[in-house]
Amino acid sequence: MIITIVGGQWGDEGKGKIIDHIAEKADVIARYAGGNNAGHTIENKLGKFALHLVPCGVGWEGTKNLIGSGTVIDPDVLINELELINKNNLPGEIFISEKAHMIMPYHIKLDQAEEAYRGSEAVGTTGRGIGPAYSDKISRNGIRIGDLKNIETLQSKISKNLNIKNKILKEIYNTDEISEKYIFEKIKEWNNKLSKYIANTEQILYENIEKNKFILLEGAQGALLDIDHGTYPYVTSSNSISGGSLTGLGLGAKDIDNVMGVFKAFTTRVGEGPFPTEIFGKDAETIREIAGEFGTTTGRPRRIGWFDAVAAKYSVKINGLDGMVITKLDILDKFEKIKICTHYEYKGEVLSYFPSDENILSNIKPIYKEFEGWDESTFDVSSYEALNSKAKEFLKNLEDIVGIPIAYISTGPSREATIPVSYTHLRAHETREDRGWRGVGGK
Ligand code: IMP
Numbered sequence: 041m042i043i044t045i046v047g048g049q050w051g052d053e054g055k056g057k058i059i060d061h062i063a064e065k066a067d068v069i070a071r072y073a074g075g076n077n078a079g080h081t082i083e084n085k086l087g088k089f090a091l092h093l094v095p096c097g098v099g100w101e102g103t104k105n106l107i108g109s110g111t112v113i114d115p116d117v118l119i120n121e122l123e124l125i126n127k128n129n130l131p132g133e134i135f136i137s138e139k140a141h142m143i144m145p146y147h148i149k150l151d152q153a154e155e156a157y158r159g160s161e162a163v164g165t166t167g168r169g170i171g172p173a174y175s176d177k178i179s180r181n182g183i184r185i186g187d188l189k190n191i192e193t194l195q196s197k198i199s200k201n202l203n204i205k206n207k208i209l210k211e212i213y214n215t216d217e218i219s220e221k222y223i224f225e226k227i228k229e230w231n232n233k234l235s236k237y238i239a240n241t242e243q244i245l246y247e248n249i250e251k252n253k254f255i256l257l258e259g260a261q262g263a264l265l266d267i268d269h270g271t272y273p274y275v276t277s278s279n280s281i282s283g284g285s286l287t288g289l290g291l292g293a294k295d296i297d298n299v300m301g302v303f304k305a306f307t308t309r310v311g312e313g314p315f316p317t318e319i320f321g322k323d324a325e326t327i328r329e330i331a332g333e334f335g336t337t338t339g340r341p342r343r344i345g346w347f348d349a350v351a352a353k354y355s356v357k358i359n360g361l362d363g364m365v366i367t368k369l370d371i372l373d374k375f376e377k378i379k380i381c382t383h384y385e386y387k388g389e390v391l392s393y394f395p396s397d398e399n400i401l402s403n404i405k406p407i408y409k410e411f412e413g414w415d416e417s418t419f420d421v422s423s424y425e426a427l428n429s430k431a432k433e434f435l436k437n438l439e440d441i442v443g444i445p446i447a448y449i450s451t452g453p454s455r456e457a458t459i460p461v462s463y464t465h466l467r468a469h470e471t472r473e474d475r476g477w478r479g480v481g482g483k
Contacts, residue, residue, distance in 0.1 A: 266279055346406070
């Protein structure tokens with residue numbers, strides 16, 4: 041069985057916790073897009089670990105953790121992460137797709153220089169070189185992790201690239217060049233430290249599918265940051281939606297059995313771009329402080345807003361969501377009124393869809409349905425029955441408005457603060473046939 045877990049909003053929905061929870065039962069956990077712009081923390085009996093590239097399953101014995109072809113990898117960051125993992129004896133096995141592209145030192149410099157050049161129109165990137173690395177991949181100038189196996193050919197590719205990148209850095213952005221010697225030294229170190237992890241990850245997946253293993257595909261960022269379907273140009277440079285889990289791992293359209301979207305009970309966004317339900321002032325401050333809404337990768341304060349069901353319904357469509365996970369319910373505990381945006385208003389017209397035009401999206405007015413707050417703690421509640429009736433009413437409305445079932449509710453950072461609402465969705469070792477999968481042609 042294969043499940044894809046994606047962020048349903050603009051990232052930081054708390055995917056890490058829920059993926060870690062499900063990963064306990066998984067055999068293979070694979071990351072399919074993005075790079076170290078993402079970040080998640082896993083917590084188990086061995087400690088608390090902040091990871092940016094290696095999938096959450098690494099904390100669990102007997103798991104295979106794949107970093108797929110659709111990702112971009114900063115080798116220095118990965119080496120640090122591997123050292124942390126090895127030092128703490130995290131038990132999962134790690135494999136890196138030979139097709140994954142590397143973030144080179146010039147990509148990081150270019151990302152930062154391009155952002156500075158954009159001035160007031162900056163995207164607000166994480167500055168980790170993500171966009172320039174994907175640009176090189178698409179323009180066929182990229183360097184793949186597998187290239188580390190042949191240092192001579194790799195040196196020649198790097199020399200050609202560096203020739204152009206240094207001209208851009210110096211002549212257009214008026215910033216320092218990067219020395220060839222520095223990169224040549226680096227690739228030797230990368231080769232030494234990474235080569236044993238480089239693998240044909242597609243083959244590992246196919247063998248595990250054949251054996252009917254439980255495979256979990258781990259999304260990074262969120263659907264609304266997707267390069268094609270997000271709020272372009274204020275997006276990341278990869279396909280963060282569930283479709284990215286096919287292209288970013290070499291799977292076929294019919295391979296995925298279940299797609300789960302993770303949503304906060306409110307909304308956050310880091311970086312620039314339209315955010316229809318954004319709020320300011322006291323309510324925003326309260327949420328930011330209680331929920332610790334500061335970026336895991338950059339430490340930037342996150343922008344805050346109410347739950348946007350118009351955007352969530354769009355997310356259901358672009359990801360093909362079967363169910364949703366609602367996180368951080370407890371953060372809403374102290375509010376007198378809680379809001380869900382059900383429609384938008386634009387120039388006097390009511391919109392029930394998520395517009396792609398940045399100008400419309402930046403100028404719409406959210407139309408809200410208001411709910412009475414519950415003024416009662418839901419923190420660490422671990423069963424649905426134990427939730428108060430007003431919180432249940434809010435959740436029921438979320439399901440009705442968004443139109444898909446809630447599979448899990450998270451009420452705090454601990455593993456126990458997780459309520460499986462319809463756990464049948466995620467039963468680990470059922471076969472696809474048990475789940476009613478009818479095969480090609482619906483036989
Ligand atoms: P980039 O991915 O660094 O190019 O950044 C592009 C946009 O995506 C910026 O608005 C970032 O703040 C946002 N972004 C990238 N990764 C994440 C993430 O993991 N969580 C939330 N926002 C992200």
